[in-house]
Amino acid sequence: MLICRSIADCRAAVADLRAQGQTIGMVPTMGFLHAGHMQLVATAQANADAVVVSIFVNPTQFGEGADLAAYPRDEARDLAMLKAAGVAMVFMPDVDTMYLDGDETIVETTRMANMLHGLVRPGHFRGVTTVCARLFNIVTPDIAAFGEKDYQQVQVIKRMVADLHMPLKIVGVPTMREPDGLAMSSRNVRLTPKDRAAAVVLSRALQNAAIAAPTATVADLRKVISDTISSEPNASLQGLDIVEAETLNNIDGGLTGPTAIMISVAFGDILLIDQKVVTP
Known part of the structure; x- marks a missing residue:
């Protein structure tokens, strides 16, 4: 090499x-x-x-x-x-x-x-x-x-x-994940043990959104994700975007095709991101 x-x-x-x-x-x-x-x-x-x-x-x-x-x-x-x-x-x-x-x-x-x-x-x-x-x-x-x-x-x-x-x-x-679902990232090593355990809330929130997606509106998905993240005391939702998968254009109302959900969550001063493409 x-x-x-x-x-x-x-x-x-x-x-x-x-x-x-x-x-x-x-x-x-x-x-x-x-x-x-x-x-x-x-x-x-x-x-x-x-x-x-x-x-x-x-x-x-x-x-x-x-x-x-x-x-x-x-x-x-x-x-x-x-x-x-x-x-x-x-x-x-x-x-x-x-x-x-x-x-x-x-x-x-x-x-x-x-x-x-x-x-x-x-x-x-x-x-x-x-x-x-x-x-x-x-x-x-x-x-x-x-x-x-x-x-x-x-x-x-x-x-x-x-x-x-x-x-x-x-x-x-496609995103590689740890056995518990956390997306692999070089930043993960900087998490405290408590924050590392809490960080699985990102993938859990996205999975909950994927389950809801077939009948959900954008507002429904925002509530599912924000409720899931807020259930974890160590997590602070910093950004939540639900957009058309290819153009990143905003969506109003119900989903009409492949939809990208992107979240950023802070654990102390460490910001983690994750995403999932869902379909209605």
Whole structure:
């Protein structure tokens, strides 16, 4: 497994793979990998000949410096997992490599980045699209895999790729969960034992909504979810969005097709998100 830390080395390595006739799959990550990330790797491997994983804790998508500083990191463990999985290359740039002195260019989906979960974390999706546009420009993958737990993120990235005519396919991968239903996330390790036990309320709320969906209105689903979350004293509902699955447009009244439910819940200063697509 090749490890590249500079853009020049990364581009040279990708050129070598291309010269061998290989297609390139990519999995952008911020490291501290778990089984959900490895499922993304497996999906990329199923859709391309060689897989490049990027590990970069992107400062522009964090709202608070403390949250960025607290983000967990374990480079040696990450590299061991990726090597065992048969990844061809890992791209590990530092901040000064990705954001040059005097940097002033951003990439933003103006509507999708500033709605729903984007209102809870202002500027977050602008940071995501900006760094992903740069990573895609450097690695030039044929496909890139993203987890559907960050459902709005997947739709935002798809919109960016379409709008900028990028020659790659974005593949969404279903959410990987712990045995108790909690969506896998690098943030989970920061939960206290009491909050970790309480966090299963996210998946429970979504499951309750899915059961109610065939006969429910949007107002009914909001009540089901808010009632379920409020039943857990350690949980604080921060955001709840019920929208058309592909466009993220708002829905009034009853459901008419595939509907995305996205929730963000705080446990102390740790914000967790989860999602589920339901059908009427």
